[in-house]
Amino acid sequence: MENYELLKELTQAFGVSGRERRVREIILRELSGLCDEVKVDAIGNVIALKKGRGGPEGKRVMLCAHMDEIGMQVKKIFPDGRLQMCRVGWVWTSALYHDQVVFQNGTIGVVGCADIEGAKNDCGKLYVDIGCTTKEDAEKYVQVGDYCGFVGPWYELQNGRISAKSLDDRAGCFLLLEALRRNKGEGPNDVYYVFSVQEEVGCRGSKTAAQQIRPDMGVSVDVTPDHFYPCDLEGSSAVGEGISVTLGDPSAMLDEYLVEEMLSCCEEKGIKYQRGVMDRGGTDASSMNLSGAGVRVAGIALVDRYPHSKCSVISKDDLRAGIELVHHYTHRVFAF
Numbered sequence: 001m002e003n004y005e006l007l008k009e010l011t012q013a014f015g016v017s018g019r020e021r022r023v024r025e026i027i028l029r030e031l032s033g034l035c036d037e038v039k040v041d042a043i044g045n046v047i048a049l050k051k052g053r054g055g056p057e058g059k060r061v062m063l064c065a066h067m068d069e070i071g072m073q074v075k076k077i078f079p080d081g082r083l084q085m086c087r088v089g090w091v092w093t094s095a096l097y098h099d100q101v102v103f104q105n106g107t108i109g110v111v112g113c114a115d116i117e118g119a120k121n122d123c124g125k126l127y128v129d130i131g132c133t134t135k136e137d138a139e140k141y142v143q144v145g146d147y148c149g150f151v152g153p154w155y156e157l158q159n160g161r162i163s164a165k166s167l168d169d170r171a172g173c174f175l176l177l178e179a180l181r182r183n184k185g186e187g188p189n190d191v192y193y194v195f196s197v198q199e200e201v202g203c204r205g206s207k208t209a210a211q212q213i214r215p216d217m218g219v220s221v222d223v224t225p226d227h228f229y230p231c232d233l234e235g236s237s238a239v240g241e242g243i244s245v246t247l248g249d250p251s252a253m254l255d256e257y258l259v260e261e262m263l264s265c266c267e268e269k270g271i272k273y274q275r276g277v278m279d280r281g282g283t284d285a286s287s288m289n290l291s292g293a294g295v296r297v298a299g300i301a302l303v304d305r306y307p308h309s310k311c312s313v314i315s316k317d318d319l320r321a322g323i324e325l326v327h328h329y330t331h332r333v334f335a336f
């Protein structure tokens with residue numbers, strides 16, 4: 001049975017891109033005793049290795065879920081104490097307007113806008129109000145360059161659905177931890193569980209992680225948008241319809257053999273899955289794919305309603321299916 005208190009803790013931790021320290025601390029605590037090697041590299045990725053039984057058919061499998069979340073950074077403090085911001089990662093400005101944000105030091109602010117039309121698209125039109133009315137007063141709490149992220153409490157909805165901030169991609173981190181707990185090293189493959197930094201600003205952490213690991217294959221574990229609610233994205237993914245096996249990712253061409261193996265794995269093990277195509281964005285599959293002399297990649301995703309907001313929604317059933325899939329998939333013999 002999964003420990004959802006851990007997922008709650010992961011979602012509530014501050015971890016805007018480049019400032020993933022708190023998330024990393026939780027993951028390192030959880031990794032204790034679970035794997036053969038753990039290291040943190042220079043840019044902050046956590047790389048955990050669970051060795052397999054070895055033998056000629058054994059592969060080096062890299063799984064990658066990102067620790068970071070989107071947010072904003074202070075670029076100017078106005079004389080009246082309001083903070084002008086720029087975005088870190090793809091922030092929908094409309095998802096921030098009239099909401100609270102939290103800075104790394106715990107300072108809370110409210111996002112306002114001088115121009116309601118501008119608030120829809122232009123982060124530069126937004127400001128953060130921390131309750132100060134002069135620049136001097138504001139600087140006691142927040143400096144130019146400081147980062148803030150969403151305040152997005154954890155709630156359990158009906159039908160096993162969860163709502164919180166940062167499920168993208170703390171849910172993926174949780175999935176990897178739970179899959180690692182089940183890995184007793186009986187499979188043929190050495191499995192690297194990578195918790196990457198800076199995915200939201202260009203899949204940067206996974207680049208250096210893949211260069212170190214030199215995997216035979218890589219699998220990104222991330223979220224993908226739900227398409228069955230009013231939004232401006234189109235596709236066929238739906239929360240609650242199973243783990244999404246990625247068939248289309250604009251940032252990487254998924255390896256035909258690995259995808260077929262993943263679909264077979266779902267069929268053979270009775271894992272509920274859906275076929276997923278992303279038509280925007282990208283994942284850590286892109287950097288694994290183009291690392292070294294080229295790496296075969298695949299991807300799985302948790303379908304996420306209201307992504308990149310303070311109140312994303314995913315399904316516990318999809319999460320369980322994802323844990324099952326990663327467990328069985330990483331124990332397969334890959335014939336390439």
Ligand SMILES: [Zn+2]
Binds near residue numbers: 222
């Ligand atoms: Zn993500």
